Amino acid sequence: MNSGLDYFGESHHILRQTVAKFVEREIKPHVDEWEEAGEFPRDLYRKAAEVGLLGVAYPEEWSGFPSDIFHEVVVNEELTRCGSGGLAAGLMSHAIALPPILAMGTQEQKERFIPPVLRGEKIAALGITEPGGGSDVGNVKTRAVRDGDHYVVSGSKTMITSGTRADLVTMAVRTGGKGHREISLLVVETDSPGFSVSKKLKKMGWWASDTAELALDEVRVPVANRLGEEGAGFYGIMHNFRKERLYLSLMANITAQMALEESVKYARVREAFGKPLTGFQVTRHKLVDMATLVEISREFTYRVAAKIGAGMNAVKEISMAKIFSAEVCDRVCHHAVQIHGGYGFMREYLVERLYRDSRILSIGGGTTEIMKEVISKIIL
Amino acid sequence: MKSLVCMKQVPDTETQIKVNSQGTGIVTEGIKYIINPYDEFSVEEALRLKEKFKQGEVVILTIGPDRCTESIRTALAMGADKGIHINDESLNSADPFVVAQALAAAASQVDYNVIFCGHRAIDDDFAEAGAMLAELLQIPQVTLVTKVEVSDDKTKAIVERDVEGGKETVEVSLPCVLTSQKGLNEPRYASLPGIMKAKKKPIDKKTAADLGITAEARLESREYSMPPERKAGKKLEGMEPPDAAKELVRLLRNEAKVI
Numbered sequence: 001m002n003s004g005l006d007y008f009g010e011s012h013h014i015l016r017q018t019v020a021k022f023v024e025r026e027i028k029p030h031v032d033e034w035e036e037a038g039e040f041p042r043d044l045y046r047k048a049a050e051v052g053l054l055g056v057a058y059p060e061e062w063s064g065f066p067s068d069i070f071h072e073v074v075v076n077e078e079l080t081r082c083g084s085g086g087l088a089a090g091l092m093s094h095a096i097a098l099p100p101i102l103a104m105g106t107q108e109q110k111e112r113f114i115p116p117v118l119r120g121e122k123i124a125a126l127g128i129t130e131p132g133g134g135s136d137v138g139n140v141k142t143r144a145v146r147d148g149d150h151y152v153v154s155g156s157k158t159m160i161t162s163g164t165r166a167d168l169v170t171m172a173v174r175t176g177g178k179g180h181r182e183i184s185l186l187v188v189e190t191d192s193p194g195f196s197v198s199k200k201l202k203k204m205g206w207w208a209s210d211t212a213e214l215a216l217d218e219v220r221v222p223v224a225n226r227l228g229e230e231g232a233g234f235y236g237i238m239h240n241f242r243k244e245r246l247y248l249s250l251m252a253n254i255t256a257q258m259a260l261e262e263s264v265k266y267a268r269v270r271e272a273f274g275k276p277l278t279g280f281q282v283t284r285h286k287l288v289d290m291a292t293l294v295e296i297s298r299e300f301t302y303r304v305a306a307k308i309g310a311g312m313n314a315v316k317e318i319s320m321a322k323i324f325s326a327e328v329c330d331r332v333c334h335h336a337v338q339i340h341g342g343y344g345f346m347r348e349y350l351v352e353r354l355y356r357d358s359r360i361l362s363i364g365g366g367t368t369e370i371m372k373e374v375i376s377k378i379i380l
Numbered sequence: 381m382k383s384l385v386c387m388k389q390v391p392d393t394e395t396q397i398k399v400n401s402q403g404t405g406i407v408t409e410g411i412k413y414i415i416n417p418y419d420e421f422s423v424e425e426a427l428r429l430k431e432k433f434k435q436g437e438v439v440i441l442t443i444g445p446d447r448c449t450e451s452i453r454t455a456l457a458m459g460a461d462k463g464i465h466i467n468d469e470s471l472n473s474a475d476p477f478v479v480a481q482a483l484a485a486a487a488s489q490v491d492y493n494v495i496f497c498g499h500r501a502i503d504d505d506f507a508e509a510g511a512m513l514a515e516l517l518q519i520p521q522v523t524l525v526t527k528v529e530v531s532d533d534k535t536k537a538i539v540e541r542d543v544e545g546g547k548e549t550v551e552v553s554l555p556c557v558l559t560s561q562k563g564l565n566e567p568r569y570a571s572l573p574g575i576m577k578a579k580k581k582p583i584d585k586k587t588a589a590d591l592g593i594t595a596e597a598r599l600e601s602r603e604y605s606m607p608p609e610r611k612a613g614k615k616l617e618g619m620e621p622p623d624a625a626k627e628l629v630r631l632l633r634n635e636a637k638v639i
Contacts, residue, residue: 011575014454017414018570052572065576 007070007302015071019078022051027082034208035084035353038200040091042123042165048091049120053079057095058102062115069309073302076247080254083350085357088251090209093162096244096365097124097170100185100236104228113168113187125166127157127188127214128237134159135370137172137237138180142216144173150220151175151186156198156213163212164200166190172237175230183233187225194219205356242315244365245322246305252325252361253298259329259336259354260290266340283339290332297321297328316378319371326362333358381436381534383426384492385460386483386513387419389444389451390503399604405473406604415451418498421560424567425528426496427459433530436493437461441486443479445472449583456578457570463583464490470588475599480512485591487517492555493534499524499559507559514557521557522550526564530554 008016026047034040048054055063057072079088094117101113116122133139142155153173160169169188176182188195199213228236264287267277277283304321307314336351337344344351362368391397392412400407415423423440430436438460442448445467452463464486471482487495495517497510514521526547527540536553542561552558570578588595614631616624632639 010450010453011579013450014457014570014575014578015572017454018457018572018575021569050571051569052574056572063573065573067572067576071572 007306008074012070012074016074016078018051019053019075020081022048022053023078023082027084027087031082031084031087031208034087036207038202038207039164039210040087040208044091045123046120049118054092054094054120055118058098058114058118062118069305072247073250073305076250077254080251081258083258083353084206084208085251085255085354085360086203086206086209089206090162092247093126093166093209094118094124095247096161096240097126097166097168099240099243100126100170100227101187103239104185104232104236109187109225109227117168122167123162123165125160125162125169126240127160127163127169127171129157129159131156131158131213135367138183138234140172140174140183142171142173144175144184144186144221146175146223147220149223151223151226153186153188153194153216153219153221156215158213159201160212160214161206161209163214164197164210169214170227172233175233180234181231183237184230185227185233185236186221187227188216188219188221189225192219192221203360205353205358205360241366242308242318245318245371246301246308248361248365249297249301249304249318249321249325252322252329252358253294253301255354255358255361256290256294256297256325256329256332259333259351259358260287260294262349262351262354263287263290263336263339266343277339286335286339290335293328293332297325301325316375319366319374322365323362323368323371326358326368329358329361381429381433381530382439382492382494383429383436384439384441384487384490384495385419385422385426385455386495386497386509387423387440387442387451387455388416388498388501388503389413389442389448390416390501393417393502399606403603403605404601413447413451415454416498416501416503418500418502418560418562419496420567421562421564422496422498422558423455423458423460424565425558425560426494427568428565429494429528429530430459433534437491439464439490439492441483442466443468443471443474443482452583453575453578454570456581456583457574458568459574460581462581464586465583466586466588466591468586468588470595474595475597476506476508477512477598478595480509480516481593481595482588482591483509483513484516485593486586487513489591493530494528494537494554495519495557497557497559499561510557510559517557519555519557520552521559522552523559524561525558526561528558528564 053075056067056075060066098114101109117124130141132141144151144153167190171186171188172183173186174182175184194217196215197212198215201211203211267283270277301321304314304317333355337355340349340351343349392414395411398407426438430438440452440455440460440463442452443466452465466482500507511521522539522541524542525539526542528537530537534554536551538551540547540549616627
């Protein structure tokens, strides 16, 4: 890849090789099996932790090294290259679950919750979406009623990535009356009485990640597990979205890139009417259109990553990147399957999975429609 | 336990090699470089020896242009302590004899119990530098090594090596040169913390003048060429199976001369 040379230095290149090697050795040989099984072995968290993959973007005192935003970019990109978006999302679910703890938690909370996850011993998930509402975060219904040193939490969460086996869930709950100012974030430990996984959800894509519906029936959560002030949850969630949207944009770009690479490979060898598909102008031009979209999307996303890395707010830009990259991914994957013809519809061809995996990218982490609302509030 | 690891940077095994239009070398543009896989075994083995003895040093010795620092840094990220980077126009693509001379000159400036080399580099496949290095340093060598056990007093090693169809176990006195073969170990990852630590580890830069050597090549490469393209196969069509089988046997015997 020749793009983005300014963003990546020697340590990023070495890291890229390390993650690529990890994916090649530990993930790729099993990825088809894990996709069919609907989950990957828990042990993979520990293996990833040993190489330090889970600790990227965390303070040196826990992860052992200082990193910048492009180290995160590299880890995300190379993990996505395993060809299973679900695996990347599941293995890195802490990347959306821990940042609120890091941003809002006390030193004691950080020490208690973060290191075991970065060591691969515990799994962390983020619990926002509920059966009655996803994008409408201000309307969270799960209730947390104060009772002495505890909150008594009741309600349900759904579509929680890593939800079936998470040890801790960073959860949005309602600690007061209506409105987004009454939402708080609690770290719910899943071995608490009253907590249960009500359903493992079957999905269109992202098969290798376990996704769950969670039920909370008067779960007692210590007040000491609340992140920040009561009512500060909404802003914590909004802040967290920025990184999640960056990760999803990166994932969209790599998914599209892989669909493009697969299509080029296939079009070179597949013959129709006596010549390879690349012998047809219509196919060549289609591939060029795909390549152009992927290139532009990647460059823009890198630029936004650099802004976030430099401490800029970039809410408008990251929302745009998410819309654009997810749409590019959809379109490129669509054409990739088209180029593959009937084989693109078959499980044994990677583009079939990429096509299914791409669909969530314009929904998860805030739908395209919500992104447009966010942007419209900024530019209008 | 001190090990010196001679390490070469080579094109990635997945690179599609093309010969340049003059036939004087390969097209280097767009090539991704990696540590020669046999040298990676060496790095790993040196690290394991240091860990086993709980003290010592692993020094990486590389000859090549600027781009090689990335490979040295990768080895440092795996856990090696320091690097020596010989970067000199006259040496960077020299023949095995000149390379061995440079390695020997650099080796004589450091302390070591063992020198590891990959048994060959996957780019030019000479498999000569390690043997020549041992000769120049007047120390013993064991090639194609798949297992190394160093005695507690570090005066000798029991070494297993590949021979046709099996293994040979030999005893060698230290210091010596060992050339690594596949199967020696499974190299570790350059971990993220390791990568960050490696940034602060020293890499000594050296030129031919620093080593006090003048390169005098014994080998001149005249021309590079690609293997001939495979010719299209022959199809036996429109024949009854028994006749086709007879014809096939005839062709294999008389034309292909393989049976």
